[in-house]
Amino acid sequence: MIHLLTDGVSRRALKLLAGLCLALIAAPLAASDYLITVLILVLYFAYVGQAWNIMMGFAGQLSLGHALYVGLGAYAAAALYVHFGVGPWLGLWVAMASAAAVGAVIGFLAFRFGVGGVYFAILTIAFAEFARIGFDHWSWLGGSAGLFLPVANYAHNDLLTLRGGPTMFYYVMLTMTGAAFVVCHALLRSRIGYYWLAIRESPDAAQALGIDIFRCKMVAVVVSAAMTSLGGVLFAFYYNNLFPEQIFHISRSIELILGPIIGGIGTLVGPIVGAFLLTALAETLSEILRWAGIDLPGIKQVFYGFCLLGVVMFLPDGVWPPLGRWLGLAREEGER
Amino acid sequence: MPAEIYLNVAVSGLLTGLVYGLMALGLSVIFGVVRVVNFAHGEMMTIAMYLAVALFSAYKLDPLVMLVPIAAVLFALGYVMQRGLINPFINRPEHSQFMLLVAVALIMVNALLIAFGPDARGVQTSYAFASFALGPLIVDANKAYAALAAVAVAGGLFAFFRYTLLGKAIRACADNYAGALVVGLDVKQLYALTFAIGSACVGACGAMMVLLVDVTPPLGPTYTLLAFVIVITGGLGSMAGALLGGVLIGVTEAMGGLLFTPSAKSMFTFAILVVVLLFRPQGLLGKRLT
Amino acid sequence: MTALLEVAGISKSFTGLRALENVSFVVPEGSIVGLIGPNGAGKTTCFNVVAGVTRADAGEVRLAGTRIDGWRPDQVCRAGIGRTFQLVKPFAGLSVMENVLVGALNACASVREAKARAGDIIEQLGLAEKRRAMAASLTLPERKRLEVARALATGPRLLMLDEVMAGLRPTETDHMVALFRTLNANMGLTILLIEHVMRAVMALSSGLIVLNHGQVIAAGPPAEVTRDPAVLECYLGEEAV
Numbered sequence: 019m020i021h022l023l024t025d026g027v028s029r030r031a032l033k034l035l036a037g038l039c040l041a042l043i044a045a046p047l048a049a050s051d052y053l054i055t056v057l058i059l060v061l062y063f064a065y066v067g068q069a070w071n072i073m074m075g076f077a078g079q080l081s082l083g084h085a086l087y088v089g090l091g092a093y094a095a096a097a098l099y100v101h102f103g104v105g106p107w108l109g110l111w112v113a114m115a116s117a118a119a120v121g122a123v124i125g126f127l128a129f130r131f132g133v134g135g136v137y138f139a140i141l142t143i144a145f146a147e148f149a150r151i152g153f154d155h156w157s158w159l160g161g162s163a164g165l166f167l168p169v170a171n172y173a174h175n176d177l178l179t180l181r182g183g184p185t186m187f188y189y190v191m192l193t194m195t196g197a198a199f200v201v202c203h204a205l206l207r208s209r210i211g212y213y214w215l216a217i218r219e220s221p222d223a224a225q226a227l228g229i230d231i232f233r234c235k236m237v238a239v240v241v242s243a244a245m246t247s248l249g250g251v252l253f254a255f256y257y258n259n260l261f262p263e264q265i266f267h268i269s270r271s272i273e274l275i276l277g278p279i280i281g282g283i284g285t286l287v288g289p290i291v292g293a294f295l296l297t298a299l300a301e302t303l304s305e306i307l308r309w310a311g312i313d314l315p316g317i318k319q320v321f322y323g324f325c326l327l328g329v330v331m332f333l334p335d336g337v338w339p340p341l342g343r344w345l346g347l348a349r350e351e352g353e354r
Numbered sequence: 355m356p357a358e359i360y361l362n363v364a365v366s367g368l369l370t371g372l373v374y375g376l377m378a379l380g381l382s383v384i385f386g387v388v389r390v391v392n393f394a395h396g397e398m399m400t401i402a403m404y405l406a407v408a409l410f411s412a413y414k415l416d417p418l419v420m421l422v423p424i425a426a427v428l429f430a431l432g433y434v435m436q437r438g439l440i441n442p443f444i445n446r447p448e449h450s451q452f453m454l455l456v457a458v459a460l461i462m463v464n465a466l467l468i469a470f471g472p473d474a475r476g477v478q479t480s481y482a483f484a485s486f487a488l489g490p491l492i493v494d495a496n497k498a499y500a501a502l503a504a505v506a507v508a509g510g511l512f513a514f515f516r517y518t519l520l521g522k523a524i525r526a527c528a529d530n531y532a533g534a535l536v537v538g539l540d541v542k543q544l545y546a547l548t549f550a551i552g553s554a555c556v557g558a559c560g561a562m563m564v565l566l567v568d569v570t571p572p573l574g575p576t577y578t579l580l581a582f583v584i585v586i587t588g589g590l591g592s593m594a595g596a597l598l599g600g601v602l603i604g605v606t607e608a609m610g611g612l613l614f615t616p617s618a619k620s621m622f623t624f625a626i627l628v629v630v631l632l633f634r635p636q637g638l639l640g641k642r643l644t
Numbered sequence: 645m646t647a648l649l650e651v652a653g654i655s656k657s658f659t660g661l662r663a664l665e666n667v668s669f670v671v672p673e674g675s676i677v678g679l680i681g682p683n684g685a686g687k688t689t690c691f692n693v694v695a696g697v698t699r700a701d702a703g704e705v706r707l708a709g710t711r712i713d714g715w716r717p718d719q720v721c722r723a724g725i726g727r728t729f730q731l732v733k734p735f736a737g738l739s740v741m742e743n744v745l746v747g748a749l750n751a752c753a754s755v756r757e758a759k760a761r762a763g764d765i766i767e768q769l770g771l772a773e774k775r776r777a778m779a780a781s782l783t784l785p786e787r788k789r790l791e792v793a794r795a796l797a798t799g800p801r802l803l804m805l806d807e808v809m810a811g812l813r814p815t816e817t818d819h820m821v822a823l824f825r826t827l828n829a830n831m832g833l834t835i836l837l838i839e840h841v842m843r844a845v846m847a848l849s850s851g852l853i854v855l856n857h858g859q860v861i862a863a864g865p866p867a868e869v870t871r872d873p874a875v876l877e878c879y880l881g882e883e884a885v
Contacts (some may be wrong), residue, residue, distance in 0.1 A: 032788060053676075061603075074449075080448075080449045080452065082760065085525050095766055096376065113831075115446060122825060126631055127628070127631075131631070131632045131635070132635070133631050133632070133635075135449075135637065136391050136448060136449050136452060137586070137631055137635065139449075139452065139629070140579075140582050140583075140586070140631075141627070141628065141631055143579060144579075144624040144627045144628060145580065145624075145628075147620065147624055148621055148624045148625075149390065151618055151620060152618075152619070154617065154783075155615065155617070155618060156811065181674070188497050205610065207755065207757065209755060212742065212745060212746050212749060213749070215735065215737070215738060215742070215746075216735055216738075216746045218737075219736060219737055220559070220733045220734070220736075221734035222697075222717075222729070222733055223733035223734070223735065223794075224718075224727070225716070225717040226697075226717050226718075226727055226795070227696075227721060227726075227747045227749075227750055227794060227795075227797075227798055228718050228721035228722045228749075228798055229718050229746075229751035230716075230718050231718070245565060249546065264751070268575055268579075269575075272456060272460065277651055279453060287671070287743055296654045314468050314605065315467060315468070316465075316467035316468045316571075317461075317464070317473070318462035318465040319460055319463070319467075320460070320461050320464040320465055320468070322460060323458070323459075323460035324457075324459035324461060326457035327457040327458065327461070330453045330454045330457060331442075331454070334446070334450055349533070
């Protein structure tokens with residue numbers, strides 16, 4: 019079964035990948051608590067970036083309101099836990115279902131009515147904003163004062179209710195990111211994966227070859243939404259507090275697309291590379307500023323802005339394609 | 355509630371809406387001609403607002419008096435942006451252009467945060483608490499002056515595009531890019547000028563807006579979104595549509611705030627956006643984009 | 645012979661321009677029919693109506709007796725019509741193999757099967773050497789062959805070709821003609837082709853339909869049609885080889 023996935027991937031790439039996996043699995047043994055929390059964040063952005071990538075990179079729809087699905091997933095799972103004592107492993111199904119449903123609505127409205135490109139992006143922003151303001155007024159979910167999850171003690175790791183220390187969350191996030199990677203890899207080689215690429219390249223030609231564009235786009239949106247919502251579930255149980263102002267805010271939406279854009283839209287490895295690169299650079303910047311004694315709120319965002327600007331201007335396909343070539347990971351058929 | 359309150363709120367919304375309309379006008383002009391979606395529009399207005407605040411606190415200069423200089427600064431900024439940054443992107447895919455301006459907006463908002471801090475800053479003019487009484491109507495002096503200024507600037511813009519040679523040249527670029535090139539128009543220069551004009555518009559708007567609200571850095575993205583909603587509602591590329599859309603949104607916001615809760619008023623704005631995008635994507639007065 | 649494609653009374657106007665007026669014709673099963681006429685006669689519009697890209701104002705289109713007018717292009721493809729585009733539309737960022745694979749997925753249940761099918765068709769179209777090349781790197785004649793390969797991969801009953809010979813050298817044209825003849829003879833593939841390259845049209849077609857100004861002015865065996873005075877008149881001065 020494994021060979022189906024490794025079919026067409028160069029040996030060099032597999033070795034590098036295996037190496038990276040081992041390093042990541044062993045990391046908590048050598049790393050400080052702080053570094054683990056940073057890595058959790060990196061993996062989180064790699065994960066949601068990957069999920070967003072399905073919609074943008076594979077189906078070509080620019081979503082600037084993806085924080086909507088993070089928030090929906092977070093609130094669904096959190097509400098079930100807080101109000102009914104339902105653990106996250108059950109709650110996540112509700113989270114995915116709600117996000118998928120909302121995604122389907124947005125997708126339907128957009129694709130049936132021919133809303134595309136920039137208009138679609140604005141539509142997604144509007145929905146996210148709508149949710150932000152709406153949830154602010156939803157008292158059962160805490161409203162603007164926030165929803166809080168009961169915290170036990172950190173010394174005891176409980177996987178069933180996701181209560182525990184950073185290391186536990188690290189492995190959960192690592193598993194999620196790894197699974198996302200495998201799933202996307204499989205999707206790209208599947209029927210729908212090829213259909214998505216075809217639609218992205220030339221919708222007219224795709225239709226002439228029997229591809230139902232509406233259906234394929236809907237699948238991309240729904241899968242992307244459901245996958246993103248799982249990130250939200252983790253977010254809820256990791257931070258233990260949710261505020262609509264924060265979780266649905268447009269800066270969250272922009273934050274989560276930075277990774278894939280910088281890493282490379284439409285590529286499999288792009289979002290992961292992007293997330294690592296961005297966080298590494300940001301942490302370095304923080305260190306330098308700390309050492310220099312400068313404290314400027316917002317400087318990180320300015321830095322992100324310049325990174326984005328640089329990538330958009332000089333490396334429009336992202337960092338991964340040239341990096342991959344430099345590492346000698348030649349593009350084999352079927353590998354992206 | 356007595357009818358006067360509805361009337362007053364509606365009129366207040368209308369006046370604010372005229373200022374919104376001017377802001378959207380700038381965006382519409384830019385999109386209509388250069389075909390670039392200026393995602394940094396609201397952020398540029400925020401810059402203008404901070405300029406007004408700074409000038410007021412330093413020299414006690416009324417924002418409306420400083421309207422022209424502030425607009426001039428934004429004109430220059432817009433020109434440089436288009437010429438230097440955006441022009442090379444004209445032929446790139448849509449999402450690339452979009453992301454470019456998202457990046458610029460991100461930098462602007464946070465640069466303002468670093469420069470001015472997160473606290474709200476405002477302008478307290480001598481007429482800040484004055485008002486005019488017209489029968490049952492009580493109109494805030496601030497809003498009245500701002501709206502008048504907005505109408506004046508919009509009128510000036512209409513006249514520019516209709517009657518001046520430069521204005522016609524710009525409209526030619528919008529209608530037919532290749533045709534404009536063929537008759538020898540320096541399209542790159544005209545694009546830069548158009549972006550500059552749109553920016554000047556938003557700069558003037560900032561000077562007016564500072565009379566209506568206090569400024570904080572996150573206001574930028576909020577107004578960018580608002581400008582988009584108005585432009586889409588009124589019709590991309592239609593100047594009258596931008597003003598009409600502005601008034602519509604202004605009134606809806608105000609009435610929504612009155613009838614429900616003030617903090618929920620932007621939900622109506624988004625509801626309008628969704629409805630327009632679905633049923634009349636070219637907007638109220640727009641032409642169908644081919 | 646039974647009719648595979650029946651077009652009856654198709655009319656289409658584009659804001660004031662009458663592109664097609666009461667067009668009717670029949671493509672018998674297993675035949676190769678040429679759709680010819682001067683530029684602007686409405687041939688591609690006709691294709692687009694059959695393929696579901698354009699909705700006709702009036703008339704019916706039937707494939708093996710079933711009405712398909714008003715269907716979406718992907719539904720038309722699944723019903724059994726494959727078509728190429730006059731201005732080729734390759735999936736530029738995908739390889740030749742992947743391009744044809746997408747087409748083959750229409751006819752196969754699994755990706756594995758589709759890969760095999762695509763491989764065969766690539767061989768048939770003489771693109772085997774370029775199977776891993778990016779479609780964007782192909783020359784125009786190669787792109788045309790890719791276009792045909794892709795449409796063929798969908799497993800159509802009727803293949804509609806829109807000026808696939810344009811820009812090909814005579815040897816390449818002959819190769820294509822031989823290929824279509826083989827597909828028609830061995831697999832019973834019905835072909836409707838729009839062509840200006842008379843060499844190909846005359847070599848392939850068992851029947852011709854002539855369009856001019858959106859109307860059918862002649863239909864029948866090539867020998868008759870090419871002697872029809874109305875046809876000669878509309879072509880006078882438009883000699884195309």
